[in-house]
Amino acid sequence: xxxxxxxxxxxxxxxxxxxxxxxxxxxxxxxxxxxxxxxxxxxxxxxxxxxxxxxxxxxxxxxxxxxxxxxxxxxxxxxxxxxxxxxxxxxxxxxxxxxxxxxxxxxxxxxxxxxxxxxxxxxxxxxxxxxxxxxxxxxxxxxxxxxxxxxxxxxxxxxxxxxxxxxxxxxxxxxxxxxxxxxxxxxxxxxxxxxxxxxxxxxxxxxxxxxxxxxxxxxxxxxxxxxxxxxxxxxxxxxxxxxxxxxxxxxxxxxxxxxxxxxxxxxxxxxxxxxxxxxxxxxxxxxxxxxxxxxxxxxxxxxxxxxxxxxxxxxxxxxxxxxxxxxxxxxxxxxxxxxxxxxxxxxxxxxxxxxxxxxxxxxxxxxxxxxxxxxxxxxxxxxxxxxxxxxxxxxxxxxxxxxxxxxxxxxxxxxxxxxxxxxxxxxxxxxxxxxxxxxxxxxxxxxxxxxxxxxxxxxxxxxxxxxxxxxxxxxxxxxxxxxxxxxxxxxxxxxxxxxxxxxxxxxxxxxxxxxxxxxxxxxxxxxxxxxxxxxxxxxxxxxxxxxxxxxxxxxxxxxxxxxxxxxxxxxx
Numbered sequence: 001x002x003x004x005x006x007x008x009x010x011x012x013x014x015x016x017x018x019x020x021x022x023x024x025x026x027x028x029x030x031x032x033x034x035x036x037x038x039x040x041x042x043x044x045x046x047x048x049x050x051x052x053x054x055x056x057x058x059x060x061x062x063x064x065x066x067x068x069x070x071x072x073x074x075x076x077x078x079x080x081x082x083x084x085x086x087x088x089x090x091x092x093x094x095x096x097x098x099x100x101x102x103x104x105x106x107x108x109x110x111x112x113x114x115x116x117x118x119x120x121x122x123x124x125x126x127x128x129x130x131x132x133x134x135x136x137x138x139x140x141x142x143x144x145x146x147x148x149x150x151x152x153x154x155x156x157x158x159x160x161x162x163x164x165x166x167x168x169x170x171x172x173x174x175x176x177x178x179x180x181x182x183x184x185x186x187x188x189x190x191x192x193x194x195x196x197x198x199x200x201x202x203x204x205x206x207x208x209x210x211x212x213x214x215x216x217x218x219x220x221x222x223x224x225x226x227x228x229x230x231x232x233x234x235x236x237x238x239x240x241x242x243x244x245x246x247x248x249x250x251x252x253x254x255x256x257x258x259x260x261x262x263x264x265x266x267x268x269x270x271x272x273x274x275x276x277x278x279x280x281x282x283x284x285x286x287x288x289x290x291x292x293x294x295x296x297x298x299x300x301x302x303x304x305x306x307x308x309x310x311x312x313x314x315x316x317x318x319x320x321x322x323x324x325x326x327x328x329x330x331x332x333x334x335x336x337x338x339x340x341x342x343x344x345x346x347x348x349x350x351x352x353x354x355x356x357x358x359x360x361x362x363x364x365x366x367x368x369x370x371x372x373x374x375x376x377x378x379x380x381x382x383x384x385x386x387x388x389x390x391x392x393x394x395x396x397x398x399x400x401x402x403x404x405x406x407x408x409x410x411x412x413x414x415x416x417x418x419x420x421x422x423x424x425x426x427x428x429x430x431x432x433x434x435x436x437x438x439x440x441x442x443x444x445x446x447x448x449x450x451x452x453x454x455x456x457x458x459x460x461x462x463x464x465x466x467x468x469x470x471x472x473x474x475x476x477x478x479x480x481x482x483x484x485x486x487x488x489x490x491x492x493x494x495x496x497x498x499x500x501x502x503x504x505x506x507x508x509x510x511x512x513x514x515x516x517x518x519x520x521x522x523x524x525x526x527x528x529x530x531x532x533x534x535x536x537x538x539x540x541x542x543x544x545x546x547x548x549x550x551x552x553x554x555x556x557x558x559x560x561x562x563x564x565x566x567x568x569x570x571x572x
Contacts (some may be wrong), residue, residue, distance in 0.1 A: 030100035063105035088287025193435035195297030274330035275409030311339025390424030395433035458536030465536025
């Protein structure tokens with residue numbers, strides 16, 4: 001390299017499929033947009049692609065005897081120059097002999113920047129997928145056929161929401177559904193949050209708009225088996241389980257992974273939980289344009305942005321979350337680009353971590369690497385990285401637990417340093433999800449009523465549903481039931497209750513009211529039961545109404561008011 005030669009500028013231009021524009025140079029592929037300065041390189045870019053994002057500088061490199069300043073740009077449309085073509089990064093890398101030396105070197109430097117390529121059209125403070133306002137919601141997908149209508153539609157739930165949801169972020173008093181023989185206490189907020197609605201609409205729209213293409217979801221869209229099964233029935237396929245284990249082509253061991261069959265003609269949807277950087281890099285290298293189909297909840301992204309800001313200010317980020325949960329894995333993966341990070345599951349793990357932080361004994365602090373193995377970033381240094389910490393959280397957990405974690409850490413830092421400002425995690429960077437919080441607030445208000453039982457409905461792997469059940473369990477104990485659908489209510493005497501275990505749960509039979517059946521057989525009067533019913537953020541309204549219908553079936557029909565009468569009550 002000639003040290004007196006000025007650095008060249010190279011603009012790497014990517015299309016919406018994350019494929020790189022290269023110039024055919026005989027039998028080799030080379031850099032098409034270079035110049036002695038940015039203006040020259042940009043002029044060459046615009047001659048082929050009039051529509052493009054402003055070139056942004058990413059790194060410098062020495063290649064083929066010259067120094068390069070490397071910029072990225074996203075381009076639209078086909079190239080005006082017939083010598084320029086798009087190729088996936090995997091295709092280019094698979095044949096290094098067909099690459100010009102400068103292109104070969106620059107390709108080798110891309111790995112740390114691959115996750116930025118799909119989002120070159122966005123500013124760092126933009127959101128990938130904003131919540132749609134009510135007037136832009138695609139409600140037609142919830143009633144496209146009988147299967148969708150029965151899963152997603154409920155006249156009762158719609159009437160309740162119209163009556164009591166004055167504001168999406170504010171819980172109000174519960175609604176009482178008086179059927180006569182049984183009364184239902186329904187919180188003002190329950191069921192689908194806006195992030196889930198966004199993700200569901202994107203999935204169904206993508207299937208409808210691409211009938212001739214393979215459509216995959218990175219993993220489960222949301223934690224609800226009935227929604228996921230309906231999407232599978234319509235042709236969607238999943239690339240991996242919620243734990244990240246790849247599905248194979250025919251479902252048998254030894255068969256190729258579906259990942260390995262992906263082509264640029266395929267579509268991959270990112271679920272509401274987000275995706276790890278590792279998965280995104282893999283999609284970018286294969287030349288799949290997934291940003292259009294990225295359904296990451298903007299409140300999850302809000303957590304990522306807060307973690308990034310804390311990292312830039314020199315904080316180590318403590319993530320309150322479940323290390324096996326897709327959202328926490330995505331948050332951890334995103335955060336490690338900007339800051340050292342460690343995951344704590346609950347207040348007990350926080351106390352363990354805090355004891356290590358409080359100690360001045362290097363041997364005690366070294367226990368961190370064993371106790372938190374697999375839950376911290378590489379090269380974590382306990383002697384440097386606990387000077388300042390900030391807390392972000394998995395959005396589906398209980399607010400009070402996150403606040404308790406922050407306060408406990410502050411007490412430790414006050415004792416050790418006389419300064420609790422070393423702990424961040426509230427104010428304008430509050431990462432608590434308002435949708436999760438308002439469901440919890442509404443449930444707490446409903447739990448203040450006299451109750452005989454509570455049913456919390458949601459998928460077995462739904463963290464936010466489990467948190468709702470925890471609140472009910474504290475109030476009602478064995479008369480609080482975590483169920484997936486009406487089929488779990490086997491009789492008026494017994495319910496198949498799910499005991500949550502973070503992937504290792506089990507179902508057990510719990511008694512409901514066997515004494516009621518005995519009393520009625522003996523001709524004794526049974527007073528109306530009061531039952532609380534709510535659904536997690538991934539529970540469709542149709543299932544909630546089906547649970548009510550199932551419970552009603554256990555009471556004499558002549559003692560029940562018809563649903564039409566309830567709807568009139570709700571409509572005023």
